[in-house]
Amino acid sequence: GAVVSQHPSWVICKSGTSVKIECRSLDFQATTMFWYRQFPKQSLMLMATSNEGSKATYEQGVEKDKFLINHASLTLSTLTVTSAHPEDSSFYICSAVDEAYEQYFGPGTRLTVT
Amino acid sequence: QKEVEQNSGPLSVPEGAIASLNCTYSDRGSQSFFWYRQYSGKSPELIMFIYSNGDKEDGRFTAQLNKASQYVSLLIRDSQPSDSATYLCAVWRGNEKLTFGTGTRLTIIP
Numbered sequence: 001g002a003v004v005s006q007h008p009s010w011v012i013c014k015s016g017t018s019v020k021i022e023c024r025s026l027d028f029q030a031t032t033m034f035w036y037r038q039f040p041k042q043s044l045m046l047m048a049t050s051n052e053g054s055k056a057t058y059e060q061g062v063e064k065d066k067f068l069i070n071h072a073s074l075t076l077s078t079l080t081v082t083s084a085h086p087e088d089s090s091f092y093i094c095s096a097v098d099e100a101y102e103q104y105f106g107p108g109t110r111l112t113v114t
Numbered sequence: 115q116k117e118v119e120q121n122s123g124p125l126s127v128p129e130g131a132i133a134s135l136n137c138t139y140s141d142r143g144s145q146s147f148f149w150y151r152q153y154s155g156k157s158p159e160l161i162m163f164i165y166s167n168g169d170k171e172d173g174r175f176t177a178q179l180n181k182a183s184q185y186v187s188l189l190i191r192d193s194q195p196s197d198s199a200t201y202l203c204a205v206w207r208g209n210e211k212l213t214f215g216t217g218t219r220l221t222i223i224p
Contacts, residue, residue, distance in 0.1 A: 032210055034212075046211060046212075091155075107157050
């Protein structure tokens with residue numbers, strides 16, 4: 001199946017700093033990528049839909065100025081958590097949609113804000 | 115009513131038995147239905163999807179869809195300890211977004 005990578009796989013940062021997470025589709029082009037957040041023992045929560053060449057579409061309740069998404073190319077989307085706080089600590093997962101509309105998940109990035 | 119509902123479990127099944135996971139959805143316009151498996155600390159991986167009424171089999175897994183009842187299920191035959199995970203049901207309504215249920219935690223007892 002298709003491969004989606006995320007970098008970094010885990011990151012620890014201090015409160016108030018910003019963190020960038022990369023999502024790459026390695027063997028296919030993805031016009032659409034999704035960003036999810038998952039807290040412990042909870043399901044995936046869609047944060048935003050990232051479309052190549054256009055602004056991301058954020059779900060209700062997700063602050064677009066705090067979670068900056070850039071879909072710079074057909075294989076790369078980035079999520080920047082700005083001015084991170086401990087409550088932003090979570091498991092962030094991206095997914096990419098291929099030409100057959102199948103969605104493949106990245107391995108996730110575990111963010112810990114101290 | 116939640117868009118996609120699953121029993122959170124935990125569901126315990128003896129090794130070798132059939133595990134049955136259920137999911138209901140509220141939007142009758144939903145088009146495709148997905149089952150993902152998620153191990154603790156890992157991202158979800160697609161097991162199978164179904165979009166037509168009836169059964170779809172893939173190895174030990176069978177997905178069942180009943181659009182009239184707005185119900186989709188996943189059967190796992192000959193359950194193995196490695197099947198112990200959280201199973202997520204997801205629904206696609208044709209707008210590219212998937213809507214996930216909260217997941218059912220399955221434990222296979224050796």
